[in-house]
Structures are given as C-alpha cells and as structure tokens.
Amino acid sequence: MRRPAAFDQVLLAVFTALTAALALVLAAVALRPSLATSLPQDLRRHVDSGAWETILLLAALGVAAFLCYWLPRRRQVRPFPVVAGAALSLLAVTLAMAAYWGCSGRQAPFWTALHWTMALFVGNVMEPFGSSASCPAPMPLALQTARIAALATTFGVAAALVSVFRAQWDRLRARVARSVLLVTGIGDDALRLLERLAAHRPFGTSIVVLERDPAHPNIASARALGALVVLGDPAASEQLGVLLRDGRNLRAAYLLGERSSANIEVASRIVELVRGRGGRDGTVPRLVVRIDDPWQAEDWRRRHVVDAPAVFSDTIGVFQVTARELLNHALRVRADRLVLIGSSALTLALLDELAQHRREEAEFSAPSSLDVVVVDPEAAELLADHELHQSRYGNVGLTGPTGAGFEGSPASATVVGQLVAGCERPLVVDTREPSSSSLRAAERLAARLPACQVLVWTDDEQGIADEALMGNLRAFGLTLLADGKLPEDGWERIARRQHERHVAADPDPTGTAPGRRPWPELSDFYRQSNLRQIATTMKIAHHAGRSWTRPAASSTGASPLSDAEIDALAHHEHEAWRHYLFTNGWRYGPDRSDHRLRHPNLLDWSSLDDEARLKARDGVRNSFALLATLGYHPFPVADPSAASPEPTGTDLRPFRRIGRVRAKRQDQPWSWTSASGHQMSGEAGDWLVTGEDGGQWSIRDADLRRTYTHVADDVWERSGAVRARPGRPGEVVETQEGPTVVRHTDWVVEDELQHRWVVPDAQFRASYTDRQGRERP
Template identity: 35%
Template sequence: MHTGVRDWAVRIAAVIAAVMLGYLVALALAPQLREHAPAPLQWFGEPGSVPTIALVVAVLVLLGVLLVRTQGVRRPGAPVAIVAGLALISTALGLASYWDCHDDEHPRFFRPLMFTAYVVKGGTGDQSLGGQTCPSPTPVALEIARLSALAAIFLSVVGVAAALFKSRSDRLRVHLARSVTAVVDVDDDTLSMVSAIARTMDSRSTLVLITTSLDHPCVPEARNHGARVIAVDFDLPETLRALSVWRKLDRLYLLSPDPSSNLLRLKVIADRLDEVSRKQRLPLIVRIDDPWQAEAWRAMHFGGSDTRWAADAVGKYEVTARRLLDRIISTDGVGRILICGTSPLTLALCSNMAQRQLERNYYAAADAKPLPRLVLVAANAAEYEQDFALSRRRLGLSARSMRVEAVTETASVPLLASLLADDHVDGTAVVFVDRDSATASSVDTTTGTRLAARFPTTPIYAWDATARVTEDRLSLVGKLRTYRLSMDLPDGQAQDAWERAARLIHDRYAAEAGHRSAASRPWAELDEFYRGSNRRQVRNALWMVEQIGGHTWNAWNATAEDADTPNLRGLPPLDQLRLLGFERDKAIAMARAEHEDWCRYYRAAGWRYGPQRDDARKIHDKLVDWARIEADPDLLKAALASLAATLSKLRELGYRSRPARNKQGWKYFRRIGDVVAEQRDSSWTWTTGSGETMRAEAGDWAVRDIDGGDWWSVRDDIFRATYQHIEGDRWQRHGIVTARPAEDGETVATLEGPARAAAGDWVVQGEQGEQWVVPSEQFTRRYDGPLTESPVGVGFSSQH
C-alpha cells in the first residue's frame, strides 16, 4: 500500500473509531439516546452486545495496524502512542460509564474517577455503591474500557520484554527473513545512510546492521529506522563468516571509515557466499572516503573475474560534493563555481561535475540549463587541474568531456572580489572547501564571511565542522551558508552508479515515449516492477559483457582508443555490436541471454504470452522461447537492437567495456556423448574430483556419463537447452562451448560453488557465461575439437 493511500486509510479509520467511541460515551451518559437511533442500528451500544464489542475492537485493531505501517515502526514492542491511546480510550469510556456512580457519601467526580482508575490499571470486577452494582446494567462502553486497559497493559509488557531481549529477537527475525540488506559497521558519519537505505530498499527485504557492540550510540537510531542489529567481533573474522544472513543476502554495504577493513571483510563474506549462494551481481557499496582511491577502486571493480558483485564506492567527500552541487545547480542557477582551496573535496567536486556532464550529454530535460564551469582557486590549483585531467584519461574518458580552469593564487578576499567583478559571468557561486592545516593553500576561515558582506547576492558555501546537515541552511550574512562533510544523501537519490544508470536510461526512454504507458511513467511514479526491470537490464549487461562477450568493465588505465564512442546511428544491430567489440556469435549469445533473463523476470511476476500486449492483464507478445525469436528475422533484429542500445547507452554514461586481456586461449569445442540424467525435487550436494562440495538446488538435474562415474548437477534451464532426449533416462549432449587449459591451483566460480583446478584440467564456459572445471581425461570424452573456426550464426551452448 502506497504512503498516500495508507494516510487516507488512517484518517478514515480514525474518524470511524472516534464516531463509534463518541457514541458509546454518549450512551453511557444517557442510555435513552439509543431509543432515538434508527431501528436497524439500535443494536449498536445495547448493554452486553457482543457484535458491538467485536466491531469496535476490530476498528481499533485496524487503526493500530495502519498507524504502525504508516509510521514505518519495525522495532520490537508496541509504539508508545498506541499504548497511550488505549489508556486514554479506557479513561474516557470508564469515566463516562461511572459518571452517575455517586451519592451523598461519595462525591460526584472523585468516586467515578477512582472507579475509572481501577479499570485503567487492569481491574475487571464490578463496582458497588450503597450495596448496589453500579452502573447497572453494565454499558458496552465499560466493557470496551476494560478491554482497552488490558490491551495497553499487555502491549506495554510485550514492549518491555522485547526491549530486554532485542538481541535474541533481532536474530530470530533475521533467521525468518526472506531476503536481507546487510550494513556492516556504522559510525556517526554513516548513520544517515542507514536511514536512506531503509527508505530505498525493497519492502520485502530486512535491514540488518552488523556491528561490534550493541551498546554503540548509533544502534538505537538504527533500530528506529527498522534495522535488526547483530553484534560480532570484527577482530575474529569467523564470527562474521558464521552469520546466517549470507544465504539470503540481496545487497551489501561495508561502511567502516577504514577502507582496508572494509575490503578484508568483503573477502570473508565473498568466501562464505561461494559456499552458500549462487547469486551473481549483488549490489555492493564500499565506503572509501578518499575520492581518488574510490574512483580507482570503482573502475577496477566494475569488471574483473569476480562476477559476484555489482560494486560501487561511496565516501563522505563524494557525497558532500554531490549535495553541494545539487543545491548550487538547482537553487542558485549559476554559470560558474569558484572552488577555493584544495582538499579531497576539491577532487570530489571536479569528478562529480564531470559525471554530471556525461549524464547531461546522455539525457537532459528540455528546460535544463548548461552546467556551470569550475574554476579552482589555490596556490597549487594547477597541480589539481593536471591531476584531474590525468584521472579522466586513466578512466578512458576524453579530457575534452569536462575541463576545469585554474587560478594559481591563494583565495584571498581581494582576488575573489576581482573574479566576482567579472561582468561576463552569468552568476557565480563560491565554495570554500574543508580546511587542512597541513596544507599551505588553506584559506582563512573568515574569508567567506568577509566576502559575503561585500557581495550579498553571491551564493557562498563555507565549510564548518560544527554545522548541521539540513536541506535549508539559514544565512546570517548575505547568501553565506555553512556545511560540513557528511554521508547524508538527498531523499530519493540512488546510492550506487548502476541504480543511477538504470534511472537515467529510463528517464530518456520515458521522455522519448511521451509517458504514454505504465512502463514509461517518470521514475518517481513508476511501479516497482518496472523499476526492477530497469535494474535487471543494467545488471544483466554487466554479467553478459564479461561472461559471454569476453570484455571487462575495468576502465582503469584505459587507452585513448577505448574512450572513443563509435558512431552507431543508422547501422544494422550486428554492425553496431561489432563496432562495440562483439562479433556475431558473441552478439547472438548475449541477445539470447538477455531475452531469457527478461522472460524469467516477467514470468516470475505472473506475466504470460499473448498475441496482443496488455499490461493491465500482464500479457506480453514477446514472452516466447528464444528458438522462436531466432527463427523470425524481425524479432531477432529487435533483440539485437535492444542489446546494442543498452550497451551504447551505458557507454554514453561513461561505463565502457573493452576486450579483456586475459581472455586469450579460449577455443571452441563441440559437445559429444550420451549421459544418464534425472531431475531431483530437493536440494542436494555432490563432490568434485578435487574434493570441493558443490550445492545443487531443487529442480536441478543429476547427470553422469553413460558408462558410469560420479554425478554432477545442471540447472534446469541450461539442461533443457543443451541436452537432447533419446529415451528413458538417456540424453545426448549437443551444442558448442568455449574452453581453455586451467592454471594449476586456480579457483573457478561455478554455479554450484567454487571449484579448484589442477594441472591438466580444463575450464569450460557455456552460453550463459557459466564456467566449470573438467578433468583432462573426461574432457576428451565429452568435447570434440578444437574447431578450426568460430561457429557462425550459432550461439555456443552450455554445460558439462
């Protein structure tokens, strides 16, 4: 249920509850009112009326549930507001019920108040006055008052018990969770990210904070955001490795301020995931505050042999730079930004602006203004300008994509005043970066204030270590605002590059489509199913390009040739893909993998095939097997065009793949021979020749050679695509694979878990990029080749 709908539901339920309770109060004070009600409603409020009690209780329970869901309260125990509300209801109904219980010896107000206090503290017995039960008959209001009081007491006890056993409760909730978003380590800087993560993660996922101490000051606030907290000893990696959350992991954040600790913990977690999970391209965010270290790590880990992660880095300088530039561009609308002083924030501001320029070149709204240009003002500004240009080249980006200017003088008031007096500039903003006492180029801390006094209409942003992070900072002098370094991300902003890429790709598609369908609505209004489809498309591109296309996303130290984007406009899809570095066989294999992954996503959401697309009924005319796509020239061309469009869009956004240097030595082989196979209904394990235990899921096929030997597993969709049924339990291998000699001792990430290769073994790769290890004597029986040339028009097929 959407937030707006829940808010209206709360209001409606609250009004109904208030009307019903108000009516019961009135009946308790004047029972004769019920006789004046419409005949069909006279049963409501009748003494001893069970339907009345059941209806009121149901409405109150519904209101409580809606309040909890609307407020996002996930912590154990009942919210204080609900307990207080129940106590207030009990008091009002009890006081009204006992209002006439007084005589000459018992004062009018205080005797009903004492009787009411007895009810509120949980009493359920009748009261007597002058030897007579009072009130008589017992009004329904009093019965509900007693139930409300008991509910308040019960919820209070549950809340206290939950508070005492939070740790056990959290572990139980994590154990029962279907999927987990894990945050490893948190401090004051990153606590705000926990809130952002809680707002943006999948509603079906459970947020888990893994920390070293439950007494950490950040823990209560994290729990307020719905996090389940688990304590481990980071000095003992085995305690981190032993957690059960890794089987259900969907997203991982490593937020220690020490990047080395984050990478060590990543290795522990990755090793464990190799044993318990098959998932690929899990979103990973690693905190690396230094912007250049973050940029280098991000570039190297976008690709590579580890396909477990869709990795990105985040740091306080990069986040602060994004927040500052968001404010300057959206609010101040200037044409130039003077960055005064040098620090890591200087580099982060330059890098963020360069990325914005790439994204602006890809897609910008019709009314979007050009981005402001950057001017570095510091004694060593020229060094920073040269270093920035170098970083662009190392990422394979053209230095012309975004240039910065350098003024190699200390940012003094007279110098800045002369720059601001330039009549040719369409508005200027000034940013004073954080002060580094070890740097000679540090700027006098009073410069911002003095400059603001001279130029009251110029937006000036000055670093202040004590400033609070808020969207609206009040200025005391002119338009001077202070800021501090923090990890606070503006609401609704993506926390990783691939999420931003998915959003930008959708924004351009939606603008071109004119927002005419449910799939082309603006991102903020888009259904989560279509958002997930955009994310799936981008993440699947990561996997396909590396595992099928033989490329890497590692852009670090790319050459100038890698930076150039070929002109693909008007070319046939296969020619476009060839210019992007993918020959026909790889292109078709990638298109097939993308189509099959798209089909799996849609079918899992309940979509089915139909000749006419109907989004409301979840019918799509392209939900067909790949064989039908490949047999229809128009459908095949459309599939290849979609693949080329995705890869070219990523390239425009700065995410460039290039041929992997370590892909040499792969050759084509034809799969031969018969096997015995059976599909198993439950998960099971098997052992490789080198002794590793592999894990197969329910529905996988158990396969062995026709002449006997050990069993191995094949995933159902791969099995059906690469084995042809003969009779009974006999099947025949068919299709093409690529293979290379293994390196002695290398570890290969297979679908079933990590496998270690020995000298003489072969590493085989299937059509969907999956790899496995085959001993030498088995390889010669199962594969024929190598083929003298690559099979044209045939996507190479998979497995064992």
C-alpha cells in the same frame, strides 16, 4: 595521552578494596550489633540504621570500581553484565546473611538466613528484628543495602538476558533470512543512510548490521530502525559465509565504515563468497563500498567491473555525495557562475562531478549556462590534476575558459567580487576544510557581496543547511545522503540514463508498458534488468580483452569494437538476458506479453531470426555508446596482432551442449558423492540430473530451464553454449554444490554467468562439442 595500563589496574584495585572494606564493616556490625558500641561516636552514626549516606558511599565506590574495570575493556567482547551481576549478588548475599544470621530463633541458622536472603531477589523482605537480643530492632544498615543490591541484581540480570537473547535472536533471524541487505559501519553519517535504506528496503528483505564493537552507541538506534544487529568481525570470511549462507541470500551490501582500507578488505571477502554462486532468484547482489577519496573511489570502481555479473561493485563517499548535492543545488538555483574556493578533496570531487554532468548534458539535455572558476594559490596545479585524472579514463575535463584557475588569495573578497561581477546568479562555495578562519572569511564574503549566495563547509551540518547562518550565507557539511535521499551509485546512474534513452527512442503512447515507465516508477525487475545489461556489457568486454582504464604502460587510446567482437558480445549478452528472464518466471511465447511473462526471443542464439540478432547487436553498440558518453571507454589491453590464433591449453574455449538427460525435481535437501569422491549437496527445489552414462549431479531450477529444453516426461535435451578448458590436476574449483579438486583428464566448464563445474573426460566428450561441430581434440 592515554593512561598506562598499570595505572588502570591500580585504580581498579583501590576502589575494589575500599568497596569490600566498607561492605565487610557493615556485615560485621550486622552480625555482631555490639561491635557498633565499641566504635567512636563519629563512626558509630555512619553504621546506624538511618545512615543513608553510607549506602550512597558504598554505591559510589562500587560504581567507580566497575568503571575502572569497564572503561579500558569497553571495546572488547566481555561479559560485563555478568561481572556486574556477580558483584552485586556477592554483595547482597554477604550483607543479608550477616544481618539474618542471629534471627533464626529455633530454626536452622544457615538455611533460614539463606532462604530469607534468596527472597530479597524477588522483592520479599523478612523482618524478624526485635524478636531476640541477637536480632535487635531496627533493621540493620547491611540488610537495607542488601535489599537494594538484590533488586538491582534482579533487574540487571533481566536486562542482560533480554540483551543476550536479542543478540542471539537477531543472529538467528539473520541466518534464516531469505534476502539480506548487509550493512557494516554505523557511524553517525552512516546511520542516516541506514535510516533511508530501512525506509526503502524491498519487501521480504532483512537489514543486517554486522558490527565489531558490542558497545557501539548506535546499536540501539540501528535496532530501532528495524535492523538485525549481529556482533562479529565483518572481515572474517567464515562468519560472513555462515551469516549470508555462502552468499546465496545476499541482496546488497553497504560497507560504510570510515576506514576505506577496512571496507575494501570486507568487499574482497564478499566478492569471493558470491562469485560463482549467484542469487537463486536471478538478482545480482549490489556491493557499495565507502571510499571517501574521489580518485581512489573511481579507480576501485573501474578495476572491479570484473566482479560482475557475480556482484555489482560500486563506491560512495562523503566527498562524492556532497559534491553531487552541491552541484544539484547550483542547478536548482540556476547559478550562472560557480566559484570554488580551496583545493581540498571536495574541490576535486566537485570538478569531477561537473565534468560528468557536462558529458551527460551533451547527450541528454540542453547545456546549462553554469561555468566554474577555482580560486586558490594552487588552482592551476589542481586543475592539472583534474585533467590528468580524467584523461586516465579517456575523458576530457573542464578545459577552456570555464575551467581557468586564479592565482590569488582564497579569502579575498575583492578577487571573488571581480569574478562574479556581471553574473546574475553567482554561487560561491568555500571547499576548504572547516576552521574558524574559513568561517570568518565566508562571513566577510557574504557581507561584502549581498547579491551572491555563499556556502561554507562546517562540522555542524550534514548536507546543506535549511536555514541561513546570516543573510546570504548558508552552511553545509559532508554527507552520505544526497538531498536527504539515498545516493545514486555509478551503475544505477548509467542504468537510469540507458532506460531514459530507450524510452525516448521507443516511447509508449498508451502508457501501459511496464518496462517503459519513468525510472522512479519502474519496478525492481526492470531496474535490475537495466543494471544487469550494463554490468554484463562491461564484463564481457573485459573477457574480450578490453579494459575500462588506460593500461599503465600504454598510450593507446580507446578503440571501437570490430563487428566480430560485437557479434560475440551480443551472443553473451543474449544468453545473460535469457537467463535473467527465465529466473524471474518468463517463458517463450510467439508474442510478447509483459503480464503473462512471455517473450518470442527466449530462444538459444542459434535459433534466433536475423531481426532478433540484429536487435541484440544494436543493443550492445548502444550500450557501448552510452558508456562512452558517460566516461567509460574500452581500452585494448594488448596488441591484438600479438594474440595467438589458437587458445592455449589453459584458456577457455567455446563449446556447445549436446545429448539428453533425465531430471527429477527434489522437494528436500540432499547430498551425494561425485565421481571424483567429493561430498556435494543440493537444496530443496533443485533437480537431480542423470546423464546417459549414469552419472548424477544437481542443478538449480532456473539453470535447468535456461540450459535444457524439455522433450517429454523427465527427458530434457541439452542446449546453449559454454566455455571449457582442460583442468590442472590438483586445482580446486568452487562449484555451486561445493569445492571440487580437479583430477587428471578432467575438464573445467564455465557458463556465461561464470558458474563453474568439473566434468570427467568421458562425460565431457559425450556431452559437449565445439561450436563448429568438430570433435574435441
């Protein structure tokens, strides 16, 4: 039960008063040595020069007073080192001035005493005692105490300065970092994950920990791993914007706090920050959110497919990662039957992981002999929940005899013994939350079934323990590291499978093609390319009217895409792929060369030959087939027949870029005022573009080369496709140069990467035409 605040205040006042009273007694005796003779004999010996116990008592009272101040406020941002330093300084000055006051001789008493007092803070001690009757020997107890307090102040201030400068230095380094891997939440389980992130961070990337609690015990450990620790509120949009330079230097964010709701709040801030801006090197930031509940995690992941391609949003959680480690262990030991005892969230996560594993087995490898049985009084209800959860996304769960539940006692060794009878390598996992009763039941099972390996959940472990508790009994605990490695999130899992399918269909017999290396050996460029393709496929399907979760009010199943939809999606995917290669230095070449960064298909969609377009369409079909295999099905969000054949006034419509401009690359940041009167800014390396009507704007180098074709000198021709709609007067559009307010007759234009900008009507009429070449209405 928490103590009332008034009690804390009373304790603080009592200990502060006792400390001050004892200090004043010592100061008075030092100032007037004759006072000691008037004290009773029992008290006199406590103020003598050799009374070390008095110094110890004064120190204890001072520490108690500080703890009474610090403990109730330790979670607040307060200058605790400054408070402690000020108290010690006051104590040292008071005692030393009193001790030195009568020892100045013919010198000025105040200034001499002050000078000698200040010398204490650098370790110099003046000893004039015994020189006169007013300055008797030996050194008074007050000065001995003052000397200790002064040195403690000096070292404390030095430590505080180091801490303050370290915090400010970390903040400065984080703000100027070119690439940032952001981490929030540094509990003990997250700290292990941070250790692996630090060991595998890409070159040139800084790990930045944004922590709310300045007294968090793991801050020092995070810094020891090489992380920059910045104190502040992770959910504060303004602070995130400053730290991440409005999202431009964000490479990845791992939100690892134990409260899922807080992590989701920070995730929404980051998505809004990054959307419409994108990385300058074409890399899409990764956003990994800790949501421990497996159902909530899967729902959030699918709903946030729409965040791509601005950011790859995914989830991890202790149940999800622990379930994956347990399943990997079962496969390593080649278990032929897996018995799950209990009906916890971990049981559900294991069932979902098993269902996913079977879907992948059906596509990529021979099925294993592993089957699963759930033992719990609520086993039937648990399996029904599992099937319901899987059907929500168009999948089939663990149906059939391998998914049968058993209505029995979870701790019955007899029941479990019957279930594993006849199995060669049975594995029993007790998924009930840790307790002394579950541990005793696991010990009983292990003792009665010596040929069966038993795993029991305890609070003492993270992951599966290396050593057995006894014989065939091993402990495991919740973890964020799968087999001691960084967990593979959902999108990376799909991207890896896509790469493996591609390599199997088009192997490289020479072993020299960098894009067909095994996934662990694949460069970051090709890994990001696979991730980009999956994210773009899911994003453009969303724009085409598909959802990756079954609509709540619909019983319609997932349906295949039409040829027209495939064609439109292939066009968008080609433009996204073209942009990614351009931003990473690739250029058009008649023959492909991975070493020279040349590709024959780096052309506008309209310039591709039939073979290249067919390859793009097949790529989209293959991506959708793979997603379906892995449990992601596109559901129609509405009846297609109910859709209007013509877009409404606020819908984005397809247009082509036309016309020529002049462009000059800038070597310094600059700003200018747009036609609508808004202050805009460009960065060094961006291009200053001048249109045929004299209007000017900025564009990034990668975007210029993606959307314009160089003609000669500073002349560039506009190419590619966009979508546009009439703007709503007064609406605010977040552009890459800054927010812009739409005026009457302005148009809002969006490219395939969701970058948006505002174009006046006259400029839009001169610069864009619809796909069929008709005049704009």
